[in-house]
Amino acid sequence: MTVKQNIKVLIIEDEEPARVLIKHYLSGYSEIEVVGECADGYSGLTSIRELSPDLVFLDIQMPKLTGFELLEVLEKKPEIIFTTAYDEFAIKAFDLNAVDYLLKPYSQERFDAALRKGIGRIRSETREDNGRDALTGYRSEGSPPINRIVVRKGNGISFIPVDTIQYIEAEDDYVMIWYDDGKALKQQTMKFYESNLPKDEFVRIHRSAIVRIDQIRRIEPYGKDTYRAILKNEKRLPVSRSGYKNLKEKTA
Amino acid sequence: MIHPIFGNRSRLTVWWLIWFFVGLSQSQILFFAANCSLTASLIDGSLSALFYGIIAMAIWFPVIQLSSGEAKTGRFILNHLILSVISVAIWLFGVKWITMSLLQDYSLYEDCWTDSFYYRLGAGLFIYALVILTYYLFINIEKINRKNIKEANLERMLKETELMLLRSQINPHFLFNSLNSISSLTITNPEKAREMVIKLSDFMRYALSQKEDRIVPLKTELENMKLYLEIEKTRFGEKLVLEESIEEATLEAKVPNMILQPLYENAIKHGVYESVEKVVIVIKINMHGNGLIIRIINDFNPENVPVRGTGTGLQNVRRRIDLFYNKEAYLTTKKENSKFIAELYIPLTG
Numbered sequence: 001m002t003v004k005q006n007i008k009v010l011i012i013e014d015e016e017p018a019r020v021l022i023k024h025y026l027s028g029y030s031e032i033e034v035v036g037e038c039a040d041g042y043s044g045l046t047s048i049r050e051l052s053p054d055l056v057f058l059d060i061q062m063p064k065l066t067g068f069e070l071l072e073v074l075e076k077k078p079e080i081i082f083t084t085a086y087d088e089f090a091i092k093a094f095d096l097n098a099v100d101y102l103l104k105p106y107s108q109e110r111f112d113a114a115l116r117k118g119i120g121r122i123r124s125e126t127r128e129d130n131g132r133d134a135l136t137g138y139r140s141e142g143s144p145p146i147n148r149i150v151v152r153k154g155n156g157i158s159f160i161p162v163d164t165i166q167y168i169e170a171e172d173d174y175v176m177i178w179y180d181d182g183k184a185l186k187q188q189t190m191k192f193y194e195s196n197l198p199k200d201e202f203v204r205i206h207r208s209a210i211v212r213i214d215q216i217r218r219i220e221p222y223g224k225d226t227y228r229a230i231l232k233n234e235k236r237l238p239v240s241r242s243g244y245k246n247l248k249e250k251t252a
Numbered sequence: 253m254i255h256p257i258f259g260n261r262s263r264l265t266v267w268w269l270i271w272f273f274v275g276l277s278q279s280q281i282l283f284f285a286a287n288c289s290l291t292a293s294l295i296d297g298s299l300s301a302l303f304y305g306i307i308a309m310a311i312w313f314p315v316i317q318l319s320s321g322e323a324k325t326g327r328f329i330l331n332h333l334i335l336s337v338i339s340v341a342i343w344l345f346g347v348k349w350i351t352m353s354l355l356q357d358y359s360l361y362e363d364c365w366t367d368s369f370y371y372r373l374g375a376g377l378f379i380y381a382l383v384i385l386t387y388y389l390f391i392n393i394e395k396i397n398r399k400n401i402k403e404a405n406l407e408r409m410l411k412e413t414e415l416m417l418l419r420s421q422i423n424p425h426f427l428f429n430s431l432n433s434i435s436s437l438t439i440t441n442p443e444k445a446r447e448m449v450i451k452l453s454d455f456m457r458y459a460l461s462q463k464e465d466r467i468v469p470l471k472t473e474l475e476n477m478k479l480y481l482e483i484e485k486t487r488f489g490e491k492l493v494l495e496e497s498i499e500e501a502t503l504e505a506k507v508p509n510m511i512l513q514p515l516y517e518n519a520i521k522h523g524v525y526e527s528v529e530k531v532v533i534v535i536k537i538n539m540h541g542n543g544l545i546i547r548i549i550n551d552f553n554p555e556n557v558p559v560r561g562t563g564t565g566l567q568n569v570r571r572r573i574d575l576f577y578n579k580e581a582y583l584t585t586k587k588e589n590s591k592f593i594a595e596l597y598i599p600l601t602g
Contacts, residue, residue, distance in 0.1 A: 014488075014525075015429065015432075015433065015487045015488065016487075016488075016489050017432070017433040017436035017437060017440075017486065017487065018429075018432055018433065018436060020436045020439070020440055021432065021435060021436035021439070024436070024439050024440075039528060040528045043528075061425065061525065062525075063525055063526045063527050063528050064526070064528065064556075085424065085425045085427075085428035085429045085432065086424045086425050086428060103428070104428050104429060104431065104432035104435075105428065105431045105432040105434070105435040106432075
């Protein structure tokens with residue numbers, strides 16, 4: 001007979017009463033061990049790295065780092081159960097391959113169902129790797145443009161304000177973000193940035209390039225039907241035919 | 253559309269007065285220019301006026317009928333040609349026939365009628381044109397009036413609707429998070445849970461009130477904001493610190509209800525939501541000239557790159573005060589060191 005290992009649970013949630021409730025709902029499960037509680041996204045990230053929990057209850061709207069941003073910079077993802085007050089994020093959470101999505105306030109029954117699903121996933125032999133590629137383009141249509149991009153920096157994280165981004169280049173499965181203070185590599189799609197950066201400030205000029213419109217110094221012809229953008233810092237970027245059309249529409 | 257002459261006593265008086273003079277001129281012309289006898293001239297003149305007065309009044313009905321459709325110009329002219337010929341013919345021969353039947357010796361009158369035929373025809377057509385013009389003028393004025401009234405109503409309705417929508421935009425996060433806190437408190441502290449349910453109910457009742465008078469004394473607004481802030485304090489505990497400095501004289505001033513809530517919500521969102529430290533939110537209210545200045549000041553970390561909000565909260569406040577006070581009120585925001593200051597000026601009203 002194999003002794004089942006305890007399941008390590010971490011609660012990341014900025015409101016105290018909400019944490020109390022989760023602990024209360026968990027109190028009936030002897031196999032669950034609450035290894036920590038965090039009141040903001042950043043300490044949540046640190047705790048996940050230190051404690052490597054099996055299951056995380058994760059709020060979305062939190063100080064310092066939102067639940068989604070936390071997942072963006074996490075290398076090894078535990079199973080996630082989102083807890084949030086409002087369902088504008090439901091589709092995103094689903095795309096992120098989360099175990100479940102609890103809408104506050106929730107009942108013990110609803111909580112139990114989510115928890116059972118989580119335990120099931122953890123106990124199952126074939127644990128899927130949690131969405132390395134699921135983490136793309138999860139923002140729903142019509143959400144306001146993003147204002148910052150979170151990137152890993154050494155052991156920590158840093159934020160790139162969207163206002164400082166000059167251009168973004170595609171590099172295989174990654175994108176290189178060039179901004180005023182340097183550059184940063186991030187696993188994300190061009191499509192994501194095309195649809196989530198402010199549309200009046202950025203333009204997709206090529207399959208492999210998105211550029212801030214006011215960074216472009218001039219456009220010159222380059223071969224048949226294609227062009228080249230020369231930026232203020234003398235950087236040259238390819239412009240495809242459809243990219244040229246996009247650019248003309250935005251600057252008209 | 254009601255008859256413009258028939259439906260109005262004073263217009264009816266003026267109408268017949270005009271026709272009286274028309275009749276009088278007709279008699280004079282017949283007597284002096286067409287060599288009719290005095291009796292014939294008087295009878296013909298009076299009858300002409302009476303007859304045409306009635307015909308002109310009746311013309312209103314075909315005119316209103318013709319004006320309601322989208323007639324082409326050619327069609328329009330044809331219609332009025334036919335109508336004018338019929339009206340004038342009825343008038344000409346009607347007057348002749350009745351006058352003749354009233355006079356014993358009508359041979360002289362017949363000559364006089366024939367002599368004045370072209371004059372009569374011209375006058376008839378001329379009067380027809382005048383009457384039609386008057387009617388069209390009236391119809392158009394009426395149309396414009398109706399349009400104006402309709403537009404004014406529509407505008408008022410839009411304004412009402414907009415104000416109502418702007419007022420009732422409570423963040424659903426607030427509501428559901430509060431309910432979740434209550435759910436938690438029922439386990440740990442049922443007394444406090446009940447207290448919070450009551451506070452939340454009182455606050456929601458205020459926020460959703462659909463009463464006509466949406467202008468309330470500042471005192472009432474502040475009492476209800478206290479409920480809101482106490483609920484938020486239950487959620488965030490010691491993290492949220494509140495301070496106030498309110499000039500006594502401002503408490504009776506009138507403000508739109510729920511005008512402070514978005515300002516507090518903004519302060520909490522950018523202060524408390526984004527912080528792990530204590531956040532102080534201060535409200536200062538003072539009289540200023542012919543109004544009052546409300547300042548809500550919160551700590552924030554200037555190094556934080558904020559998650560972009562939708563910005564609807566403050567925009568709604570701006571739109572509401574614009575609608576209420578016609579640009580006499582204003583809302584400004586500024587950042588000073590690590591303080592965010594929202595300043596709202598509201599003019600004093602009755």
